[in-house]
Amino acid sequence: MKSVTVPFFISHQGCPHTCLFCDQHTISGSRGDLLPSAETLLRTIELWRSTAGSRPLEVAFFGGTFTALPRNKQLALLEPLQSLLKNGTITSVRLSTRPDYISREQVQWLAGLGVATIELGVQSMDNGVLAASGRGHSAADSLSAITCIKGEGVKVGAQLMPGLPEDTDISSRASLDQVVAAGADFLRIYPTVVLRGTELAERYRLGHYRPLSLERGIALCAGLLHRAMVSGTPVIRIGLQADGGLSDETILAGCWHPALGHLVRSRLYDDLMTRVIADGDAVTIYCHPSRHSDIIGLKKAHVEKLSGRGVVVKIRTDVHLSPDEIMVAGTGGTGTYSVINDLNYDEERGACRA
Template sequence: MAGIYIHIPFCKQACHYCDFHFSTNTRKKLQVLEGIATEIALQQNYLAGEQIDTIYFGGGTPSLLSAEALDRILKVIEQTFEISASAEITLEGNPDDLDFEKLKELKNIGINRLSIGIQSFDNAVLKFLNRAHDTTTALASFHNARKLGFQNISIDLMYAIPGQNVEEWRNNIQQAIELNPEHISSYALTVEEKTVFGKWAARNKIKIIDNDVSAEEMVLLIDALEGAGYHHYEVSNFSKPGSVSKHNSSYWKGEKYLGVGPSAHSYDGGSRQYNISNNHLYLNSIQLQKIPAIVEPLTLDDKINDYLLTRLRTSWGADLKKLLQDYQYDLLKLHGDYVSRLVDHKHALLSNETLILTKSGRLLADKIAADLFSMTCM
């Protein structure tokens, strides 16, 4: 299985927490879209002929684009790659872009999965985050999608937000459960230095939520969603049976993907590459028929560590047999005492030679993975 990610680097306005690559200046939108179409053609051999099972429009805000523009990109992909008849085709969208007519157009061009950036059902929080929608708009976008027959909808929720208490977070979770989406992605707000929140925090204008409160809110989320029938299959992701994100799962399972557009990342099994995060320089390179990317060949250590970092975040866990057979990495020989302590402290289970983190372990997933990393070439 291989996937294609398309980064649409434009937004209506800048959310105060966002450090992804985007521009609120859309004057060169058409040129960038043509550049993306050209890059797709230039990258026709990147996936070595593998069938495409997932296509994901991310950003930025892909829902800013017209259905016609999105369809143009889809057609270029279809002309360049072999697309599975059952391909998952996801569009990230903001509620304020997803009115009934827009949703109808998206369904008509083949979008079969929506990821709606609701973030919160509290209007005061949405204003604080500088989101462009309100709660009424968020609910309308979801219900209109249902009316039009979308049966695979994910919503985003954010926690650890300054000024939001645990009870308000509990209410947000309950409203999400009442909508009954197939999938929920939920992330702790991370204050990055170059964002508005980062600048506010430096001036003590906001107080960053401490790790204990963030962990409490995450545990509350896990318990509530699991109680409502959602499977916690990755640290930040929950799904109803049969509704895991196939595209994002391909990242965690180490499958190949092509990223197209400014700042997009790609992986072919042996290397990663990173497109330049600058729309102007991206276009200059594409006009010269050159891929604007830095290529990073992966060492054996890189492959081992990527596997641990991604798989330990998931309910599938890290297969110790695979580590030994594919990478000659005997995790128990090197870290047996550490793994025993994880099991004793109920942070992990060791079952059928697979190391799986428990609920408490997933709160520490990145640290645990780092503690198990291979360091032979570093």
């Protein structure tokens, strides 16, 4: 049964850096100036428990650099959870931090207090990109943090930010390959957006930084998602959450859309249909029920695209297909195709080739 995450945003708390792109208050929609008290933690968890039904609860501390907080502050956040972990009210704790604030001793200590998952803001595995973005850590820091966390039996997630200064499609793909090879259990992909008031916004204004457009970002992320799927590594989120402080007011430029994850995932199915369905054919496309909206596309975009190619299309669901498959019955026969096995994005800039 999928767990329910009780999120606490400790925006920028503990963070000793100012990355060029960062405004954690805007990203999380929370001021997060103060760490939540024990009372706030317990009251919030109780509220979520009352609506979660029988689903297990996981507590998550997002947005700050948890392991850069003084140890007594980390303990103040984790200590109130211990009795809830013991009596099963919550099953685990998740937190996010920077790769250069991880040590074996720190991870052992956290694991002993119920931390089961650590998410690392890797962003890129290219040292030039990291330096140009003011990250203040290296790719080697990320590699050693992933190895260290895994070595202590804690799950590790890697956050990647394609489109940072100096980043290219090639370095984005290489970054993903490297964190997967290092053993990341899951990924988040956050294409870079330019937030007002950040150093990146100033560079953009001066013409010193060219952000990803939405269309380029979708194409790039579709290729990254495909790589992750081929490797068997789940991508649990694509694009920043649409709620909170993100809006046209706060976002100046970059690859952002409230349904970015859907646009990226459904691009794979669009590319596959483009590849396997001939112009002017009359086809019935069968898909797993969970993929129906990906086949149709946002606002029926994929169906309209097929119609524009003269294709007469019917869409049906079939629980016997796996989520990555479609079956196409057309005038030339019937075939089953997979977005994992029948697409290849290794060509330049996210382009799909058969």
